[in-house]
Amino acid sequence: MHGMHRRDVLKLAGAAGVAATGPWWRVGRSQAQRAKKLVFWHLPNFTPLADQLQKEQVYEFAAKHAGLKESEVEYAVVAGEQANAKLAASIEAGNPPDVIRLYESNVQFYGAQGHLIDLTDQVNKMRREPKGIFESSMAAVLYKGRALGVPLAVNPWPVHARLDLLEQAKVEYPKTWDEFIEVSKKIQSPPRLFAFGMCLGLVEDTTDNVMNLLWCYGGKMVESDNKTVVMNSAANVAGVKTIEAMFKTHKIIPQGAISWDNSGNNKAYQSRQAAFVMNPSSIYAYLDSNDKDLQKKTGLFPVPAGPKGTVNQIDTWSYGAFKKNPYPDIAKGLIEYFMQPANYDRIIQSTGGRWVPVYKRLFDSPFWREKPEFKHFINMAETGVPVSYAGSPTAAAGEVLNTHVIPKMIQRVLVDNWEAAKALEECDKRINEIYARHNKA
Amino acid sequence: MPRTRSGSRRLLKWIGNVLLVLLLVWTLVPFYWMIVTSLKPDREIYGFEATLYPHQPTLAGYARVFTTTPFLKYVRNSAIIAGANTLASLLFGCLGAYALARLRFPGRALIARGLVVSYLVPPALLFIPLFAVLSVLRLIDTHQGLILTYFSFSVPFSTWLLMGYFHSVPLELEEAALVDGCGRLGTLFRIILPMSLPALAVVAFFAFTQSWNEFLYANVFVNSVEVRTITTGLTLFIVEDVFFWGPMMGAAFLSALPPLVVYLIFQRWVVKGLTLGAVKG
Structure with missing residues (x-):
């Protein structure tokens, strides 16, 4: 610090401060000055064909309906796993994409922060199509009565079941969870083959799998007011005890399932080490292109019933459009173009069953009618509920999902040997904190 | 006590060598696994038994x-x-x-x-x-x-x-x-x-x-x-x-x-x- 005085240091610090913060003053202008008039971030679909079709539709719309040159369109492929970090940075910098596919809790999260364009008109137009759309998908996009996203696809969570093993054991697909346990014991041959590839690791799929079973026992996480948390209930205790029995007593779930990531159940089924898994049809679509033999042996079924019947999970992906966009009409136009039933149907069918259409009438096509494995999908799409049931997929529900509160609860029971009631009490408290904080905000 | 000192040195050298071999294995096994996985068909990758080398190598x-x-x-x-x-x-x-x-x-x-x-x-x-x-x-x-x-x-x-x-x-x-x-x-x-x-x-x-x-x-x-x-x-x-x-x-x-x-x-x-x-x- 030779020859430097306090004043010099202060001057230097001031200059550094201006240099560091300077760009922020201009961030707002950077969006308006951009060269591209349409920026679409594409999260890969399940098949290359679907990706290709979607890309073609973006450029078709841009050229024919928006009068844009190719150089005025940015079509970016963003890996799904990394999309959240990228999106967060771009929003913070005032430079988000115009249109992107969003998961249900993200619609609520960004919607609550005021980032998303109101797309109610576009959704109403879809509702006016013959037979309309599956209203179950609306929970994902409605925020304070307005649609802040356009439901793109319903995503049922069927049980993928090995038909060949059922046939060998001369048993039918089980109708109830009690039957499920008995059938499982008959068809499994551990350690090579476990019956139930239930995800129990500290990941999102565990919340999905656990809650789906608890619903069948009458349990739920939160009431429909999105305020009253009801995790600590007798119904949930009964459901958790069933999972505990399947894991510890009947041993139909592999012990390693407690350390699985979201792909654990996929891998177990794809490697023929599990006879049943509850998962979106990404497994089925994978088999379609990589293991036709196993695909032929696979059936897609509703979950077995508990004391309160069968409840099936769906999640909903949507298109969202960001407000920080000097050309909002082009963004809305692109979404409408995607959702024109003819355009839309081509993409949905090209995903090989991965996406289920939101338009009811598209189920009339031979693609959905002729394959027996899809016969339950229409009912699942009609009656399915989100993981936040009986609440909506709000930002609070998204935090519960992302912070693995429910997986921690089930691991308290399976790993730490806590009583179900005690684990649920702790879980209830944690979820209450999350909901209270979000509702206060 | 020159013999004892020489014995200790040999022992230390042995321990050092064993540690080096362990570190080598620790470093190289992921690379080996990456290469053999890249040469396995999907069914073998997802198979019940992890295979040390590709039984049906494929490109x-x-x-x-x-x-x-x-x-x-x-x-x-x-x-x-x-x-x-x-x-x-x-x-x-x-x-x-x-x-x-x-x-x-x-x-x-x-x-x-x-x-x-x-x-x-x-x-x-x-x-x-x-x-x-x-x-x-x-x-x-x-x-x-x-x-x-x-x-x-x-x-x-x-x-x-x-x-x-x-x-x-x-x-x-x-x-x-x-x-x-x-x-x-x-x-x-x-x-x-x-x-x-x-x-x-x-x-x-x-x-x-x-x-x-x-x-x-x-x-x-x-x-x-x-x-x-x-x-x-x-x-x-x-x-x-x-x-x-x-x-x-x-x-x-x-x-x-x-x-x-x-x-x-x-x-x-x-x-x-x-x-x-x-x-x-």
Whole structure:
């Protein structure tokens, strides 16, 4: 610090401060000055064909309906796993994409922060199509009565079941969870083959799998007011005890399932080490292109019933459009173009069953009618509920999902040997904190 | 007690050798696993028994890498960005390190300490501010934007490392050159740098591998295929909850080759540089 005085240091610090913060003053202008008039971030679909079709539709719309040159369109492929970090940075910098596919809790999260364009008109137009759309998908996009996203696809969570093993054991697909346990014991041959590839690791799929079973026992996480948390209930205790029995007593779930990531159940089924898994049809679509033999042996079924019947999970992906966009009409136009039933149907069918259409009438096509494995999908799409049931997929529900509160609860029971009631009490408290904080905000 | 001492030495040598073998296994097994996985068909990858070598070797994974992805474009982009960053790190690192090591000016000590501090700031804290800066400069989704970003961590590191090494070069040599009429830059390029080749090799190697392997900034700042690097291209082999292991491992293996080649070229100097320059200053 030779020859430097306090004043010099202060001057230097001031200059550094201006240099560091300077760009922020201009961030707002950077969006308006951009060269591209349409920026679409594409999260890969399940098949290359679907990706290709979607890309073609973006450029078709841009050229024919928006009068844009190719150089005025940015079509970016963003890996799904990394999309959240990228999106967060771009929003913070005032430079988000115009249109992107969003998961249900993200619609609520960004919607609550005021980032998303109101797309109610576009959704109403879809509702006016013959037979309309599956209203179950609306929970994902409605925020304070307005649609802040356009439901793109319903995503049922069927049980993928090995038909060949059922046939060998001369048993039918089980109708109830009690039957499920008995059938499982008959068809499994551990350690090579476990019956139930239930995800129990500290990941999102565990919340999905656990809650789906608890619903069948009458349990739920939160009431429909999105305020009253009801995790600590007798119904949930009964459901958790069933999972505990399947894991510890009947041993139909592999012990390693407690350390699985979201792909654990996929891998177990794809490697023929599990006879049943509850998962979106990404497994089925994978088999379609990589293991036709196993695909032929696979059936897609509703979950077995508990004391309160069968409840099936769906999640909903949507298109969202960001407000920080000097050309909002082009963004809305692109979404409408995607959702024109003819355009839309081509993409949905090209995903090989991965996406289920939101338009009811598209189920009339031979693609959905002729394959027996899809016969339950229409009912699942009609009656399915989100993981936040009986609440909506709000930002609070998204935090519960992302912070693995429910997986921690089930691991308290399976790993730490806590009583179900005690684990649920702790879980209830944690979820209450999350909901209270979000509702206060 | 010479026998006992010799026995102890032998025992220590044995323990050392065993540890080295364990470390070697620890380091090489992931590479081996990556290579054999890239050569297995899906059914074998997902099979109940993990196979130590591919029972039905296939190049389908590699075929998929080259037919379904613009892998060579990713390689090109990574090479452009890592190459440019390496050259810039060498140039600015040398100039900065020489100035800090040899010249006397106000704030020198502060800048020298700032180099270390700036290198220690976690990238996760910087990606949003940097995104804002690049947006304003219209450098999002450009090679230049990513190169400029990588400067922010490779130049401080290079400068800091070279500074330590330059201190080890005898001052008398420089003074002799200056007396003989050589200017500052002449002294740097004719006297200091030829004596610092090991340190330059370390800088080049680190700058190259850091840029080549970097993921977070490349993921956030790049959108298009024309600029996408290998690390972010690899993630496209994960679609939702399904991993396409064969092609992903094939691409990962191929992407590990260039840094390996660079390392083999500079190995002799790198080792020397690490044992000399890095501990001085």
